[in-house]
Amino acid sequence: MPRTVVIGEFAHETNTFSKIPTTVELFRARQCLAGDELLSGLKDTNTEIAGFMDRAAVHGWRLVPTVSTTASPGGRVTRQAVRELGGMIVDGVRANADCDGVLLALHGAMVTEGSEDGESELLAQIREIVGPKTPIAVTLDLHANVTDRMTGLANILVSYRTYPHIDMRDRGADAADLLERAMAGEIRPRTVAARRPLLQGCNHGRTHDGPMIPLLEEARRFEHEPGVLAVSINAGFWHADIFEAGPTVTVTGDGDDPHYRQIAEILMDKVWERRDDNTLEFLTPEKAVSLAAESSGGTGPVVIADFADNPGGGGYGDATNLLRAMLEGGLENAAFGGIWDPEAAQVMTRAGEGAEITLDLGGRTEPAMGGGPVTLTGTVVKTTDGTFRYRGPMHGGVESCLGPSAVIRSGGVDVAVVSHNMQWLDLEMFFSNGIDPREKSVVAVKSMQHFRAAFGPIARQVLVADCGALCTPSGEGIEFNKVRRPVYPLNSLESCLKFIGDG
Numbered sequence: 001m002p003r004t005v006v007i008g009e010f011a012h013e014t015n016t017f018s019k020i021p022t023t024v025e026l027f028r029a030r031q032c033l034a035g036d037e038l039l040s041g042l043k044d045t046n047t048e049i050a051g052f053m054d055r056a057a058v059h060g061w062r063l064v065p066t067v068s069t070t071a072s073p074g075g076r077v078t079r080q081a082v083r084e085l086g087g088m089i090v091d092g093v094r095a096n097a098d099c100d101g102v103l104l105a106l107h108g109a110m111v112t113e114g115s116e117d118g119e120s121e122l123l124a125q126i127r128e129i130v131g132p133k134t135p136i137a138v139t140l141d142l143h144a145n146v147t148d149r150m151t152g153l154a155n156i157l158v159s160y161r162t163y164p165h166i167d168m169r170d171r172g173a174d175a176a177d178l179l180e181r182a183m184a185g186e187i188r189p190r191t192v193a194a195r196r197p198l199l200q201g202c203n204h205g206r207t208h209d210g211p212m213i214p215l216l217e218e219a220r221r222f223e224h225e226p227g228v229l230a231v232s233i234n235a236g237f238w239h240a241d242i243f244e245a246g247p248t249v250t251v252t253g254d255g256d257d258p259h260y261r262q263i264a265e266i267l268m269d270k271v272w273e274r275r276d277d278n279t280l281e282f283l284t285p286e287k288a289v290s291l292a293a294e295s296s297g298g299t300g301p302v303v304i305a306d307f308a309d310n311p312g313g314g315g316y317g318d319a320t321n322l323l324r325a326m327l328e329g330g331l332e333n334a335a336f337g338g339i340w341d342p343e344a345a346q347v348m349t350r351a352g353e354g355a356e357i358t359l360d361l362g363g364r365t366e367p368a369m370g371g372g373p374v375t376l377t378g379t380v381v382k383t384t385d386g387t388f389r390y391r392g393p394m395h396g397g398v399e400s401c402l403g404p405s406a407v408i409r410s411g412g413v414d415v416a417v418v419s420h421n422m423q424w425l426d427l428e429m430f431f432s433n434g435i436d437p438r439e440k441s442v443v444a445v446k447s448m449q450h451f452r453a454a455f456g457p458i459a460r461q462v463l464v465a466d467c468g469a470l471c472t473p474s475g476e477g478i479e480f481n482k483v484r485r486p487v488y489p490l491n492s493l494e495s496c497l498k499f500i501g502d503g
């Protein structure tokens, strides 16, 4: 008899400081594939689900596909979204309550209107249905805020090891292989987590340089020890005012050997020691633009990251300070991808390609953070329905949609205006808007770090700008009330050291 495994994905990184709740509609607009569509839509893509499918074929499982749904990071996930979308997974498990295992792709930083720990609410319902003996395996984003409740409910936790995230399919396969061994009775996996009074760390998880490289290497070495099944370094997601926000190390081991906790604590000590390591230099928008204008030599564009307004961290995607600096800086042959402004996109689409128009763009959601509307005069050079397929190292193969979109050329800057707020991390997002970023002198992207995977190889130089929007690294304009205290860097190092008995 083939083993029956229920699979699903309900993934969200919740920025609790965002004023835009994450609704069913936002999940459906980004990705919501149910039943067999989940299998056909994600086969051979760089996703956890594809990794599950790869290994299911090898192990001969009967897969029960429930739903695979994600939304761009944003405010709390609504009760209705939890009921409807989480409910599809719970219903699938209930209809297969005697399944051999459950395999889920979650993010690990979901906050809902009803709970600080959305993943655990889902896992608790599933655990109640399948009972204590059926193994549950979960993949997590490297920015998971792992809670003790989560490790108590899932047997196996496997997090990404790359940021930009490019190893989703591989980690999905790892979790599936561990689940197979658990279902075969070969291992009895349990997971433990270690943390410190730490809200930010691990260089925010960046793996192109900095402390994550040796930390991950050491995690791999520990995985060679007897009984150690998976060791994950989670940078956490600090734009979440919840009790257990921050970095963790998780160790999934066979049985209850206290050595697994020791490993987690050894690695967490190293995370703690390197808490201040930060490999990025943040520029003002004006400085970034002047450096880009002066840049010479090499091939390809100067790529400027609009770090603080990253839709992939919950940014509203309509902050204008960087765009304004680019327009006022007189840049030539530049492109901006992209401003989230459905109203403006509609106006431009109605005007049509070739039309000369003047309009107010962006800055609508939180003008005090990142800049208010910019008045632009220019030519509409492209209108599109916004559909594209990711071709880059991240999400490669997945179909997606920016919503009705249009490009306005104002001065020397082509500005893409979109209806779905999404992080700009794939060249196809420009190509589908009629812009070839490789031919531009300067390209700005609403992204913190993920753009490096696709844009790094074409970039002459990468600059990182802080425009003061919701995800500003300065933390200015946001206030924490629920995170545990003391916690570094919100509280002094002395008080945190005293708390852990090291001061």
Ligand SMILES: [Zn+2]
Pocket (backbone or CB within 6 Å): 141, 142, 143, 165
């Ligand atoms: Zn992440």
